[in-house]
Amino acid sequence: MPDGPINEQYVGLLVIGDPHLEGRTPGFRRDNYPEVILEKFAWCLRYAQANRLLPTLLGDLFDKPRDNPTWMLGSLIVLLSDVECIGIYGNHDCAEPQLSDHDSLSLLVKSGRIRLLDDKPWRGHMNGRPVIIGGSSYRQPIPESFVAEDGDGAATLVFWLTHHDVIVPGYEEQGRLETRSIDRIDLVINGHIHRQLADVQRDQTLWITPGNISRRTRSEASRDHIPAVLRIDVNENGYERRVVEVPHQPFNDVFHPELVDGATGADTSSSAFVAGLRELQARRTESGAGLMSFLQKNLAQFDGSVAAEIMELAAEVTSNGDK
Numbered sequence: 001m002p003d004g005p006i007n008e009q010y011v012g013l014l015v016i017g018d019p020h021l022e023g024r025t026p027g028f029r030r031d032n033y034p035e036v037i038l039e040k041f042a043w044c045l046r047y048a049q050a051n052r053l054l055p056t057l058l059g060d061l062f063d064k065p066r067d068n069p070t071w072m073l074g075s076l077i078v079l080l081s082d083v084e085c086i087g088i089y090g091n092h093d094c095a096e097p098q099l100s101d102h103d104s105l106s107l108l109v110k111s112g113r114i115r116l117l118d119d120k121p122w123r124g125h126m127n128g129r130p131v132i133i134g135g136s137s138y139r140q141p142i143p144e145s146f147v148a149e150d151g152d153g154a155a156t157l158v159f160w161l162t163h164h165d166v167i168v169p170g171y172e173e174q175g176r177l178e179t180r181s182i183d184r185i186d187l188v189i190n191g192h193i194h195r196q197l198a199d200v201q202r203d204q205t206l207w208i209t210p211g212n213i214s215r216r217t218r219s220e221a222s223r224d225h226i227p228a229v230l231r232i233d234v235n236e237n238g239y240e241r242r243v244v245e246v247p248h249q250p251f252n253d254v255f256h257p258e259l260v261d262g263a264t265g266a267d268t269s270s271s272a273f274v275a276g277l278r279e280l281q282a283r284r285t286e287s288g289a290g291l292m293s294f295l296q297k298n299l300a301q302f303d304g305s306v307a308a309e310i311m312e313l314a315a316e317v318t319s320n321g322d323k
């Protein structure tokens with residue numbers, strides 16, 4: 001047992017997956033995404049505080065690593081003042097393979113608003129029980145084993161945060177990293193994958209994929225996804241997990257309805273072209289969503305090299321990453 005007084009501030013942690021804060025509205029969303037997603041994040045912090053849970057980030061706090069609006073950074077600095085918040089960074093938080101001084105997240109780290117776990121795990125007590133929370137940010141190695149320090153007794157729970165392409169059921173094709181047993185680590189919580197997927201148990205290590213709090217694409221997976229956080233309550237037997245829904249609007253209010261392909265029978269390519277253009281003009285999504293599918297449908301009429309050039313230009317001016 002530690003010598004000092006036991007910190008009884010927390011009973012557990014609130015795991016917040018991939019918020020993807022951004023200054024513009026992504027894809028086919030029709031709402032004021034920058035404010036909506038910031039309010040969701042604020043809700044998570046309020047919930048954590050009200051329930052004595054440590055806010056814990058799984059990476060991708062930002063969608064774009066740089067050039068985030070100053071009002072949003074300012075709001076985050078205010079929201080995270082007098083709040084302990086720990087986490088790791090994701091692929092969207094950094095423009096280069098590692099987080100640098102040019103990335104927005106580093107501002108929150110330097111100002112003490114968020115503590116990254118890569119260098120040093122969090123150590124404390126939750127509900128009277130010793131707990132360690134470590135983490136491996138995007139591209140950082142996940143340890144082969146956890147090296148305990150003097151005083152880390154057998155009762156110490158060890159949680160580990162990751163932001164990796166872990167192979168779990170439903171993510172076999174994109175996954176690249178095998179789940180494995182890690183000595184002394186009880187639970188690995190992976191961000192990066194936005195859907196909630198099934199658990200994988202490897203001896204003493206459980207790998208879980210809780211999913212994220214935002215919906216960015218107008219896909220079927222997104223329609224089924226309920227924005228939620230994961231609440232972990234530590235108790236004398238270990239811990240209990242609970243999915244907590246984050247207040248959100250219905251899918252159909254958040255996204256523009258999908259364009260119904262009215263082109264049947266004697267459709268000419270020019271009328272489909274004009275209809276597609278009308279759709280693009282009507283939506284005017286900030287991200288240019290719809291442009292790529294419109295081009296794919298209509299570029300066949302051009303020379304191969306011209307079509308390729310147009311697609312390349314379009315790809316340059318749009319970026320719709322969704323992980």
Ligand SMILES: [Mn+2]
Nearest residue numbers: 018060192323
């Ligand atoms: Mn992500």
